[in-house]
Amino acid sequence: MRVLAAMSGGVDSAVAAARMAEAGHDVTGVHLALSRNPQSYRSGARGCCTIEDSRDARRAADVIGIPFYIWDLAERFHADVVEDFVSEYAAGRTPNPCLRCNEKVKFSAVLERALALGFDAVATGHYARIVDTPSGTRELHRAVDPAKDQSYVLGVLTQEQLAHAYFPLGDTVKTEIRAEAERRGLSVAAKPDSHDICFIADGNTPGFLSEQLGEAPGDIVDAQGNKLGEHQGTHGFTIGQRKGLRIGTPAADGKPRFVLDISPVDRTVTVGSRAELAVERLTASKPRWCGPAPTGRLDAKAQLRAHGDEVSVAAWLDGDLVQVEFTEPTSAVAPGQAVVLYDGTRVVGSATIDSVQRVTAAV
Secondary structure, rough: EEEEOOOOOHHHHHHHHHHHHHHHOOOEEEEEEEEEEEOOEEOOOOOOHHHHHHHHHHHHHHHHHOOOEEEEEEHHHHHHHHHHHHHHOOOOOOHHHHHHHHHHHHHHHHHHHHHHHOEEEOOOOOOOOEEEEEEEOOOEOOOOOOOOOOHHHHHHHOOHHOOEEEEOOOOOOOOEEEEHHHHHHHHHHHHHOEOOOOOOOOOOHHHHHHHHHHHOEEEEEEEOOEEEEEEEOHHHOOOOOOOOOOOOOOOOOOOOEEEEEOOOOOOOEEEEEHHHOOOEEEEEEEEEOOOOOOOOOOOEEEEEOOOOOOOEEEEEEOOOOOEEEEEEEEEOOOOOEEEEEEEEOEEEEEEEEEEEEEEEOOO
16 A cells, blocks of 8 residues: 655654555655744653654654655645633633544545545554454544554544554554664664644643733632632633632632533633532534444543543434443543543544533532
């Protein structure tokens, strides 16, 4: 096959490209320039898409012996990922930019361009597995290494996209990847993994949002509407947040408070106890299925955050919406995040959380 290997400049994508080339495919490496104003150097493991990263990717391609190009997708990334991130926070929701990037950039813009240029597939360094079925379809599954599994942020991929996707690292644990990179002579073998949000290099998300949205002071209240404190903008909070609330009045029971609700319209942040966070059901929109859409009631597992635990649920389609009912109440369910449904290790699909129904007895 003719394969386009997306190379971020990190160890994972470098080894993925090397494995595809070693398997006999005609591989071309491409680094995605996603930042409008790339910095020369990253700060430790923060961010990515720096000039340093593009050079690391080029050096890896040279060692592997494959052609290498840089594609400037900064405008597309800014419109589909950065602006979406800012607007979601402005609306009181908590988005996942990595999931949006996979949907809109890596497996939409990049895959479309790759196919137009005559490539058969795109390979990335994501930790997930693709399983070919006897019927000719492809299934997305969790990676062998649970600590590195990235199937959650890939749950937006459709069957058509999976047909042209390869994840060569899905059956390997991370420690083996670094050892393999060293054996192959790749200089990125010991390079730190990037963490946090790639377009916020200093890791200060509230600061970034304040620059974009400005200050919009408001009140912090309890569930009964009593004022407990003030804030400089609802965009500085997420559902379930406990730290940084700066509430002067302690709770009557002396226990920590958590963010229960965010209302940008009246600039109010509502806080309460851990018990008041408990959710028994959610409604999600914009479903994307990795295969056929489920019919009837689906007893499944759900993941609600990129590094969250699985929880047992029942899910069903309700017109264009997905209704998800938890077997046991769960906490810190944030509108704007994705709910990804699993059947065993297989990813069924993903949808965006719109609203939640809290446990009545807890309010």
